[in-house]
Amino acid sequence: MASALVTCLLVLVILPSSTVSSSYSNASATTMNASSAKSIQALCQTTPYPAACLDSLKLSVSITIDPSVLSLALRSLQAAISEATKLSSLLSSAGHAGALVESQRSSLRDCRELHQITAASLRRSAGLVEPDARKLADARAYLSAALTNRATCLEGLTGARGPLKDTLVDSWIASYAHVSNSLSLVTRSGGRIGRRLSSSYSHRSSQGRGFPAWVGRRERRLLQDGDYGEVDPASVVTVAPDGTGNFTTVAEAVAWAPSYYDDRTIILVRAGVYEENVEIPGDKTNIVLIGDGRDVTVIRGHRSVGDGWTTFASATVAVSGQGFLARDIAFTVSQFIDDGEWLESTAFPYDNGV
Numbered sequence: 001m002a003s004a005l006v007t008c009l010l011v012l013v014i015l016p017s018s019t020v021s022s023s024y025s026n027a028s029a030t031t032m033n034a035s036s037a038k039s040i041q042a043l044c045q046t047t048p049y050p051a052a053c054l055d056s057l058k059l060s061v062s063i064t065i066d067p068s069v070l071s072l073a074l075r076s077l078q079a080a081i082s083e084a085t086k087l088s089s090l091l092s093s094a095g096h097a098g099a100l101v102e103s104q105r106s107s108l109r110d111c112r113e114l115h116q117i118t119a120a121s122l123r124r125s126a127g128l129v130e131p132d133a134r135k136l137a138d139a140r141a142y143l144s145a146a147l148t149n150r151a152t153c154l155e156g157l158t159g160a161r162g163p164l165k166d167t168l169v170d171s172w173i174a175s176y177a178h179v180s181n182s183l184s185l186v187t188r189s190g191g192r193i194g195r196r197l198s199s200s201y202s203h204r205s206s207q208g209r210g211f212p213a214w215v216g217r218r219e220r221r222l223l224q225d226g227d228y229g230e231v232d233p234a235s236v237v238t239v240a241p242d243g244t245g246n247f248t249t250v251a252e253a254v255a256w257a258p259s260y261y262d263d264r265t266i267i268l269v270r271a272g273v274y275e276e277n278v279e280i281p282g283d284k285t286n287i288v289l290i291g292d293g294r295d296v297t298v299i300r301g302h303r304s305v306g307d308g309w310t311t312f313a314s315a316t317v318a319v320s321g322q323g324f325l326a327r328d329i330a331f332t333v334s335q336f337i338d339d340g341e342w343l344e345s346t347a348f349p350y351d352n353g354v
């Protein structure tokens with residue numbers, strides 16, 4: 001009896017680190033399997049923060065577990081949760097003895113509150129990473145909701161001072177890099193149904209965004225809620241890098257869009273890094289690009305003025321067509337990529353329309 005109890009306890013204690021101990025139990029299993037290392041590297045290149053991705057998946061390379069996208073998504077999510085836990089304790093010590101001096105009252109309180117929502121969303125989503133399309137869609141929705149908290153707190157932190165500021169900002173960025181990567185990997189695992197959570201999870205995300213007066217009610221709904229229910233379904237196409245959509249590049253979808261069209265053409269751009277320059281010519285009117293989030297849907301151009309392109313042609317996305325709108329998508333330029341890491345500050349945050 002007693003020994004059974006001891007065994008039970010041992011199992012409980014060992015479980016969380018069983019992956020680690022197994023890598024020591026068999027020497028040949030610890031040698032890196034070159035082919036799965038390659039595929040993990042290729043997979044990480046498709047995430048917004050490849051270096052953070054590799055970092056979180058390193059362990060998976062050394063233990064020869066099932067290298068499916070799903071298990072790697074879970075691994076990335078675990079890294080996100082562990083970073084978020086560190087961040088939580090940093091945030092609670094930030095209030096002491098001038099460690100962080102806010103420039104705006106309550107910015108720290110906001111961060112704490114938002115981070116609690118994020119941490120809860122991460123835990124919920126971790127329980128949903130299973131081979132089940134509905135669960136994956138929910139996992140994706142929780143991760144998207146968590147990501148909306150990222151910018152809000154960072155704004156408040158940027159204005160703050162104090163010895164803890166840099167540590168806190170770095171930890172915040174690192175933590176959300178793993179969240180972005182997890183969203184990108186979960187989306188690749190099949191969680192691609194465009195469900196939205198109730199507003200309680202994504203509160204603040206779409207409030208208070210000032211729209212120019214010319215943006216009508218329908219456009220507002222498109223931009224604010226990603227709600228394209230009023231659009232003819234035949235005018236909605238999907239772009240996905242893995243071939244599960246109608247097109248694999250944004251340029252192909254734009255080429256498909258009808259010319260001089262009075263109604264909206266919706267192009268859903270699934271999570272991924274698109275290495276292309278997109279031109280929306282004058283005859284392609286009323287095109288709307290909707291990404292999965294500007295941390296995960298990235299269009300990365302390769303032309304630069306230095307290479308002899310004009311400023312207009314070198315734009316990652318050059319727009320001549322009228323009525324163009326975009327949300328939850330980032331446009332960036334490859335020249336600004338440093339050490340394989342996508343630099344946030346160079347991305348043009350296009351989640352607010354034109």
Ligand SMILES: *[C@@H]1O[C@H](CO)[C@@H](O)[C@H](O)[C@H]1NC(C)=O
Pocket residue numbers: 026027028029
């Ligand atoms: C170690 O793992 C390899 C490959 O998985 C296997 O062939 C071998 O039998 C294992 N050795 C031991 C001692 O478990």
Ligand SMILES: *[C@@H]1O[C@H](CO)[C@@H](O)[C@H](O)[C@H]1NC(C)=O
Pocket residue numbers: 033034035036067
């Ligand atoms: C590496 O792992 C993959 C997938 O698990 C397997 O198909 C392949 O044979 C392995 N290669 C080596 C050299 O062990």
Ligand SMILES: *[C@@H]1O[C@H](CO)[C@@H](O)[C@H](O)[C@H]1NC(C)=O
Pocket residue numbers: 234236237238245246
């Ligand atoms: C896009 O793909 C969907 C689902 O496979 C299909 O129903 C739809 O007809 C496709 N649209 C176009 C324009 O090919």
